[in-house]
Amino acid sequence: MPDFFLDLPQGTLDLLVLKALTWAPRHGYAIARLLEERTGDRLRIEEGSLYPALYRMEAKGWIEAEWGESELGRKAKFYSITREGRKQLKRQLNHWETVQDAVGRVLRTENA
Amino acid sequence: MPDFFLDLPQGTLDLLVLKALTWAPRHGYAIARLLEERTGDRLRIEEGSLYPALYRMEAKGWIEAEWGESELGRKAKFYSITREGRKQLKRQLNHWETVQDAVGRVLRTENA
DNA sequence: TATCATACTTGGTTATTCTAAGTATGTACT
DNA sequence: AGTACATACTTAGAATAACCAAGTATGATA
Numbered sequence: 362m363p364d365f366f367l368d369l370p371q372g373t374l375d376l377l378v379l380k381a382l383t384w385a386p387r388h389g390y391a392i393a394r395l396l397e398e399r400t401g402d403r404l405r406i407e408e409g410s411l412y413p414a415l416y417r418m419e420a421k422g423w424i425e426a427e428w429g430e431s432e433l434g435r436k437a438k439f440y441s442i443t444r445e446g447r448k449q450l451k452r453q454l455n456h457w458e459t460v461q462d463a464v465g466r467v468l469r470t471e472n473a
Numbered sequence: 474m475p476d477f478f479l480d481l482p483q484g485t486l487d488l489l490v491l492k493a494l495t496w497a498p499r500h501g502y503a504i505a506r507l508l509e510e511r512t513g514d515r516l517r518i519e520e521g522s523l524y525p526a527l528y529r530m531e532a533k534g535w536i537e538a539e540w541g542e543s544e545l546g547r548k549a550k551f552y553s554i555t556r557e558g559r560k561q562l563k564r565q566l567n568h569w570e571t572v573q574d575a576v577g578r579v580l581r582t583e584n585a
Numbered sequence: 586t587a588t589c590a591t592a593c594t595t596g597g598t599t600a601t602t603c604t605a606a607g608t609a610t611g612t613a614c615t
Numbered sequence: 616a617g618t619a620c621a622t623a624c625t626t627a628g629a630a631t632a633a634c635c636a637a638g639t640a641t642g643a644t645a
Contacts, residue, residue, distance in 0.1 A: 370482035371571060371601050371632080377579050384585045390623050397581055400575035410602050412624065417601090435610065437623060454580070460482060461573060463512035467489050468566070470511055473496045479600075481586065483632050501590050522633050529632085547641065549592060587645085594639075601631090608625075615618080 369404060375423075376427050376457055379442060379450040382424060388437035389415055393436075415440060423449050481516060487535075488525050488569055489518075491554060491562040494536060500549035501527055528550060535561050 381392050381399075393406040418424045423446035431437040440452070493511075495506050506519040527550075530536045535558035543549040554562070 369602070370484050372482050373481050373572065373576060374602080377576065380579055380582075384582070388623075394529075395585060396579060397578050399585060401578065403571050403578075405580035407603060408624080409604065409626085413626085414601080424479075431623075433611080433622065435623060457576070457580075459515050460485065463515035463642095464485060464489065466513065467492055467508060467511050468569075470492075470496070471527070473493070473507060473511060479633060481633065484599075486633075500592075519634060520593080521635065522594085525595085526632080541590075545591065545642085547592060570604095589639080589642100591643100592639100595637090597635090599632105599634080605627090605629080606624100606625100606627085610622080611620100612622100613618100613620080615616100615644080 368407075369410070372453075374406075375418060376419065376450070376453045377404075378411070378414060379446055381454065382440060382442040382446070383450070386439050386441035387410070388429075388431060388439050391431070391435065391441065394442070418446070421449075422446070426454055480519075481522070484565070485569070486518075486522055487530060488528060488562070488565045489510075489516075490523070490530065491535065491558055491565065494552060494554040494558070495562070498551050498553035500541075500543060500551050502549065503543070504552070530558070534558070 377396055378392060379388065381396055387395065389408075389412055393408065396406050397404065415424065415426075417427055419440070422443060424440045425440055426438050428436060441467050443449045448466050483585050489508055490504060493499065493508055499507065501520075501524055505520065506522050508518050509516065527536065527538075531538055531552070534555060536552045536554055538552050540548060541551045
């Protein structure tokens with residue numbers, strides 16, 4: 362068992378993936394590499410977390426998949442964000458900001 | 474089943490409780506009310522989340538409990554943070570900031 | 586008498602993350 | 616030829632924490 366079970370707090374992966382897909386449609390592997398790059402390698406996007414997350418979000422209609430060819434000529438499943446996915450992104454963004462704000466208020470309090 | 478399963482991202486409750494206990498020892502109910510107040514009611518601290526969290530943290534040695542009397546003369550279990558708890562708080566604070574920073578980098582990216 | 590606030594407990598459900606192992610293909614090195 | 620590595624996806628199983636719901640018990644208030 363890992364030291365810190367959750368490297369990523371439950372719920373944030375969807376947010377990151379949805380946001381990444383607003384930039385352009387991409388396949389899973391590329392999403393993972395891109396997110397790691399964008400976070401300056403602060404986060405590792407585990408494949409065992411990412412792919413199931415993609416399947417769940419596809420099932421919920423937030424993203425759509427299409428098989429195609431990767432930059433290197435391999436078969437790869439390309440995902441794009443749907444209209445419903447953008448709505449969901451907005452909700453999750455909102456939620457993230459609320460939590461961030463609330464936690465920030467507590468952490469900045471030096472006595473109470 | 475709730476609309477948004479996780480109101481609080483998994484892992485943040487410990488952080489909030491540990492931080493709250495650095496202000497003063499308090500009983501569970503008071504911790505909940507105080508955190509809600511401090512977050513301007515942005516977060517609801519559910520009793521079914523809080524009390525199990527207190528038991529877990531006590532079992533891990535991060536906090537200590539002692540039965541006493543509440544402000545209103547009722548019996549209540551007062552928790553205080555231990556030395557080990559302060560170390561844990563520091564780790565979790567660090568982790569929270571890393572995640573926050575990383576997610577922020579992604580959310581602020583407009584194309585990639 | 587009924588309701589509400591205080592204070593704690595606990596059982597069961599759920600979602601999500603993670604580790605780990607696997608499939609398959611192509612390239613680069615020795 | 617053989618090995619290793621990067622790309623790309625899949626899936627089983629374990630672990631965890633947050634949540635709802637229901638309960639105990641007490642005192643104050645209407």
